[in-house]
Amino acid sequence: MNFVVHYQPLIELKSGICVGAEALVRWRRPDGTMVRPDLFIPLAEESGLILPITDQVIEAVIADLGTTLVADRSLHVAVNFCADDIRTGRMLPILEHKLRNAGIRPQQIWLEATERGFIDIEAARATMSRARAMGHSVAIDDFGTGYSSLQYLQDLPLDALKIDKSFIDTIGKGSATSSVTPHIIAMAKTLGLFTVAEGIETQEQADYLIDQAVGFGQGWLYARPLPAKAFIAFHQQNQASKGIAPEVLRAAP
Ligand code: C2E
Ligand code: CA
Ligand code: CA
Numbered sequence: 001m002n003f004v005v006h007y008q009p010l011i012e013l014k015s016g017i018c019v020g021a022e023a024l025v026r027w028r029r030p031d032g033t034m035v036r037p038d039l040f041i042p043l044a045e046e047s048g049l050i051l052p053i054t055d056q057v058i059e060a061v062i063a064d065l066g067t068t069l070v071a072d073r074s075l076h077v078a079v080n081f082c083a084d085d086i087r088t089g090r091m092l093p094i095l096e097h098k099l100r101n102a103g104i105r106p107q108q109i110w111l112e113a114t115e116r117g118f119i120d121i122e123a124a125r126a127t128m129s130r131a132r133a134m135g136h137s138v139a140i141d142d143f144g145t146g147y148s149s150l151q152y153l154q155d156l157p158l159d160a161l162k163i164d165k166s167f168i169d170t171i172g173k174g175s176a177t178s179s180v181t182p183h184i185i186a187m188a189k190t191l192g193l194f195t196v197a198e199g200i201e202t203q204e205q206a207d208y209l210i211d212q213a214v215g216f217g218q219g220w221l222y223a224r225p226l227p228a229k230a231f232i233a234f235h236q237q238n239q240a241s242k243g244i245a246p247e248v249l250r251a252a253p
Contacts, residue, residue: 002027002028002029002030003025003026003027003028003053003056003057003060004025004026004028004034004060004227005023005024005025005026005057005060005061005064005228006023006024006025006026006225006226006227006228006231007021007022007023007024007064007065007077007225007226007227007228007231008021008022008024008218008223008224008225008226009021009218009222009223009226009231009234009235009238010022010076010078010196010216010217010218011216011217011218011222012215012216013197013206013209013210013214013215013216013217014210014215015242016238016242017238017239017242017244018222018234018235018238018239019074019075019076019216020075020076020077020078020110021065021075021076021077021078021231021235022077022078022080022112022218022225023057023060023061023077023078023079023080024037024080024225025037025041025053025056025057025060025080027040041053041082045082045083045084048084053082054079054080054081054082054085054091055091055094057079057080058079058091058094058095058098059098060228061077061079061109062098062099062102062104064228065077065228065231065232066102066103066104068232068235069104069108070102070103070104072235073105073108075108075235076107076108076109076110076137077108077109077110078109078110078111078112078139079109079110079111079112080112080141081111081112081113081117082117083114083116083117083119084117085113085117085127086113086117086118086123086124086127086128087117087119087120087123087124087127088123088127089123089126089127089130089131092127092130092131092134095109096134105135106134106135106136107135107136107137109136110136110137110138110139110159110160111128111131111136111137111138111139112139112140112141112162113128113138113139113140113141114140114141114142114146115140115142115145115146116146118146121152124156125155125156125157128156128157128158129157132157132159137159137160138157138158138159138160139158139159139160139161139162139194139196140153140156140158140160140161140162141162142162142164142198143161143162143163143164143184143188144163144164144166144167144180144184145164145166150187150190150191153187153191154191158191158193159193159194160193160194160195160196161187161188161191161193161194161195161196162196162197162198163181163184163185163188163195163196163197163198163214164198164199165198165199165219167180167181167184168181168197168198168199168200168201168205168209168219169199169201171204171205171208171209172202172204172205172208182212185209185212185214189213194215194216195214195215195216196214196215196216196217196218197209197214197216197217197218197219198217198218198219199218199219199220200217200218200219200220200221200222201219201220201221202221203221205219205221206221
């Protein structure tokens with residue numbers, strides 16, 4: 001099967017600076033059309049085929065963005081780990097080896113895990129601890145949609161919570177779930193974690209999130225998931241518009 005990876009910019013909400021990207025896989029069919037991951041990932045996970053997908057995504061990140069990541073050490077890429085990766089931690093030594101060869105720092109790769117990977121919570125905790133000891137940041141994805149209680153979350157070795165798009169969608173709509181959104185944000189803050197809002201589509205949503213001191217966000221308001229070349233161009237343009245010199249120049253005496 002032929003996979004390609006697109007990159008959705010991750011934005012520091014207050015400044016508008018692009019601090020990284022999330023790697024999102026697509027399946028390219030022989031006729032060139034793209035299949036969205038929610039249509040094939042669940043199937044692939046059940047059949048065990050997902051393991052090679054994570055490997056391929058990491059390969060793609062290194063091939064597509066390796067040079068960019070080496071040139072800008074402040075940039076990171078978030079990779080989605082499937083439930084099995086979180087349970088077994090199988091990917092970690094492979095990741096370590098590949099990153100070392102490419103000269104990418106582990107701090108530049110963030111791992112995202114959904115609560116589907118927490119069925120065996122002790123196994124998940126072990127993988128997350130190992131990942132953090134290696135230098136990666138770990139985020140809970142789709143936060144708010146699972147069964148997370150504050151109590152078990154505060155025991156988990158975590159760096160960030162990604163607030164699910166369904167909560168962002170309700171901002172400004174006055175619907176029942178929208179009253180939950182501030183609590184979800186407050187929960188993340190209580191835990192002392194970075195917060196990332198997913199699926200920001202309107203300026204109104206962005207303004208609300210900034211007001212609530214949510215640190216980071218991604219969504220169509222800023223950029224859709226982009227092919228690698230388009231992401232690199234977006235990042236360069238973003239840096240230029242924010243008056244940030246490329247890292248290479250900044251490092252010069
Ligand atoms: P996710 O990790 O929650 O990814 C966020 C999804 O929201 C992405 O859908 C992204 O394209 C979409 N999105 C971002 N901003 C907006 C917005 O403003 N509006 C709308 N309507 N959508 C937005 P995508 O790319 O279709 O991915 C769907 C899911 O597939 C992901 O959800 C993730 O769970 C899974 N997935 C994607 N790539 C991988 C991968 O490499 N490995 C694994 N295990 N799962 C992956
Ligand atoms: Ca994700
Ligand atoms: Ca999500």
